[in-house]
Amino acid sequence: MGKIVAIGGGELSKGETYKIDQFIIEFANQDKPKTLFVPTASYEPEGYCERFKELYQNQLGAVVEVLYLLDNQLSIYEIEEKIKWADIIYVGGGDTNHMLKVWKEKHVDYFLKEAYKRGVLLCGLSAGSICWFSYGQSEVEYEDSEDGYKYIELEGLGILNAFHCPHFEEGRRSVEFSKMIKVSNRVGITLENNCAIVIGDGKYRIITSQENKKAYKIYLQDGECIQEEIQQVDQFKSIEELGITEGEL
Numbered sequence: 001m002g003k004i005v006a007i008g009g010g011e012l013s014k015g016e017t018y019k020i021d022q023f024i025i026e027f028a029n030q031d032k033p034k035t036l037f038v039p040t041a042s043y044e045p046e047g048y049c050e051r052f053k054e055l056y057q058n059q060l061g062a063v064v065e066v067l068y069l070l071d072n073q074l075s076i077y078e079i080e081e082k083i084k085w086a087d088i089i090y091v092g093g094g095d096t097n098h099m100l101k102v103w104k105e106k107h108v109d110y111f112l113k114e115a116y117k118r119g120v121l122l123c124g125l126s127a128g129s130i131c132w133f134s135y136g137q138s139e140v141e142y143e144d145s146e147d148g149y150k151y152i153e154l155e156g157l158g159i160l161n162a163f164h165c166p167h168f169e170e171g172r173r174s175v176e177f178s179k180m181i182k183v184s185n186r187v188g189i190t191l192e193n194n195c196a197i198v199i200g201d202g203k204y205r206i207i208t209s210q211e212n213k214k215a216y217k218i219y220l221q222d223g224e225c226i227q228e229e230i231q232q233v234d235q236f237k238s239i240e241e242l243g244i245t246e247g248e249l
Helices: 018-028 046-059 076-085 096-105 108-117 173-184
Strands: 003-007 034-038 063-066 088-091 121-125 133-141 149-155 160-165 188-191 195-200 203-208 215-221 224-229
Touching: 003 018, 018 046, 018 088, 018 121, 018 195, 018 203, 034 046, 034 076, 046 063, 076 108, 096 108, 096 133, 096 149, 108 121, 133 173, 149 173, 160 173, 173 188, 173 215, 173 224, 188 195
Parallel strands: 003 121, 034 063, 034 088, 088 121, 133 160, 160 188
Antiparallel strands: 003 195, 133 149, 188 215, 195 203, 215 224
């Protein structure tokens, strides 16, 4: 099993996830780790890419490249080579559904699974958290709802066999996610903003960059959703305790 750091949310540009970002660099266990930023979900704005470079390259000492997919300038071979170059692959937040469609068209989903098999550290925030799981909760604009959003289920890369919800404390996410768990009867892993689950070698731990941020396991028992806090401890524990398995890659 490779390495994953999935972050529930937070503003990278405001330093909200800084402690988690520091951990990512350390967890890669490389001197000046080659870090590939994938901003597909946010439609590749230059400002976002520059802020990522400022943090990861100028402050944390990584060597950063950006994988631009929307300008169609890279061939499939060049995309694969960029992904093979990286020690760390960080996927930014944004429109998850759009991102996954682009990835499928350009075979990025396959290349990322191969990177995981090689032991590359895969990480990301929001959309960059959902993508590693079999399924994830996302939102789309919807005028007829009370908060202007409709919550939908998306199929991710399936590296981790579980149902994931980021930004768990925001809006109606927790209520809608419980409904999804009741229908699907899957194991759900949820993360609040500035909270991350770290997975490596079949083990996990929860880390945060802000006090009182939490992660939960949600599952169905006797027809009712059970929500259990995943405790933050210093040592790694087996992912089997969470009911997570590695997907078929």
